[in-house]
Amino acid sequence: MTALVSLNSVPGSAARDTSSAVLEILDGLHQGVSLALDKAVYRVGTSSDTDLILGDAGVAEQHLVLRMSGDQVAVEAVGGEVGIIGPDGGSMVLRQGHGQRTRLPLELSVGHARLRLRDTRPAAAVKSPPAMAITSRHWAAIAAVLLMVLCTLAFAFRSEPAQPIHAGSTAHPSNAMPGAAPSVEQAHAWLDQSLRDAELAHLQTRVYGGQISVEGSYPVSLKDRWVAIQQAFDSRFGQHVVLTPRVQATAVVAKPRVRFQAVWFGPNPYVIDEHGKRLYPGATLPDNWVLEGIEGDQVRLVRGHERFAFTL
Numbered sequence: 001m002t003a004l005v006s007l008n009s010v011p012g013s014a015a016r017d018t019s020s021a022v023l024e025i026l027d028g029l030h031q032g033v034s035l036a037l038d039k040a041v042y043r044v045g046t047s048s049d050t051d052l053i054l055g056d057a058g059v060a061e062q063h064l065v066l067r068m069s070g071d072q073v074a075v076e077a078v079g080g081e082v083g084i085i086g087p088d089g090g091s092m093v094l095r096q097g098h099g100q101r102t103r104l105p106l107e108l109s110v111g112h113a114r115l116r117l118r119d120t121r122p123a124a125a126v127k128s129p130p131a132m133a134i135t136s137r138h139w140a141a142i143a144a145v146l147l148m149v150l151c152t153l154a155f156a157f158r159s160e161p162a163q164p165i166h167a168g169s170t171a172h173p174s175n176a177m178p179g180a181a182p183s184v185e186q187a188h189a190w191l192d193q194s195l196r197d198a199e200l201a202h203l204q205t206r207v208y209g210g211q212i213s214v215e216g217s218y219p220v221s222l223k224d225r226w227v228a229i230q231q232a233f234d235s236r237f238g239q240h241v242v243l244t245p246r247v248q249a250t251a252v253v254a255k256p257r258v259r260f261q262a263v264w265f266g267p268n269p270y271v272i273d274e275h276g277k278r279l280y281p282g283a284t285l286p287d288n289w290v291l292e293g294i295e296g297d298q299v300r301l302v303r304g305h306e307r308f309a310f311t312l
Contacts, residue, residue: 020121021068021104028056028113029230033238037117042066044110045079048244055230055245058111071119074101075108083109187237188212194232198225202300202309203247211242216307217250248305256289256301256308263312269294 021037035052043050047061054063060079067074075082076099084100085091085107094100105118188207191214195201203216218226226247233243259274270278271294283291285301292302299310 020119021073021117022120023052024116024118026107026114026116028054028111029227030054030056030113030234030238031231033234036120037066037068040068042068048246053244054110054113056111056113059113060111063110064108066117071104071121072101073104073106073117074099080111083107181240182237184210184212184241187233187241187243190236191229191233191243194229196311198222198229200226200229201298201311202307211244213244213246215246217248217305220249223249250305256285256303257287258285258289258301260299260310263294263299265294265297271299 023035023037025031025033039051042052043062043065044052044054044059045061045063046054046059050062058080062079063077064080064082065076065078067076075084075094077094077096080096082094083091084094084102086102087105092100105116108115108117184207188205191205191212192201195203195205195214200218200222203214203218206213206215226249230243230245237243260271261274261276262272264270264272268280270280271291273279279285279291281291281293285291287303289301289303289308292300292307294300297312299312301308301310
């Protein structure tokens with residue numbers, strides 16, 4: 001859910017003909033994330049107003065709309081092109097402003113992300129064609145096949161000894177997470193620590209509605225670290241906790257030319273500048289920097305969209 005992938009609740013979007021589909025992210029920033037689609041309509045894009053938020057390059061604010069109906073889906077390219085690979089392996093490019101209805105499973109290319117939609121219903125739930133009338137010749141053929149199968153099974157049981165079950169074997173896949181699902185608090189703590197380790201502690205994190213948001217800007221030189229944190233978060237927590245990033249890369253921020261003699265982190269925190277003057281949050285500093293906040297182990301400065309943090 002990187003949230004960068006975020007699945008939002010949309011009032012009135014649930015319909016009587018809801019789907020049993022699953023959306024899986026095959027390529028992109030959130031590779032490996034899987035989300036159950038239990039509503040009839042989903043809007044996909046980078047905007048926080050969409051139901052499924054993707055942060056990959058090339059994704060428009062309102063890129064496409066998915067309309068689920070049983071084992072079929074209608075794809076509407078409302079904000080950009082969408083590549084489609086259908087259940088028969090045929091591919092096409094859906095131009096902006098056009099739509100296409102097809103059956104599941106299918107793959108979608110949305111910007112630099114590649115998604116897969118598949119039906120999770122058991123085969124028995126899929127409508128079968130009308131049964132053919134069974135004649136006496138059919139019964140004879142069926143009896144012959146059953147006899148052959150029984151003979152084969154009897155021979156197999158007699159010739160193959162039962163394999164011992166080792167204590168270390170497990171039915172879970174090797175990458176399954178043992179124990180209970182991680183909580184949003186655990187994911188938040190992991191994210192904060194990862195940002196500190198990557199020198200991105202100035203990015204602001206917030207927990208709301210079971211999701212985590214990240215806001216702020218970072219130097220272009222640290223983009224690889226931010227992307228690595230997103231991918232690691234999706235791998236660890238993506239199936240349980242949604243991460244919604246609202247961050248952007250900016251030009252390298254020059255270190256503010258300010259000097260502090262001391263910092264008071266107690267009640268009503270302040271700093272003492274090089275002239276011995278107390279400065280409280282909101283104070284103006286040289287070069288149009290503003291003292292934004294003093295908390296934890298950081299002194300945060302802001303100038304327009306630029307942010308800088310002194311970690312003590």
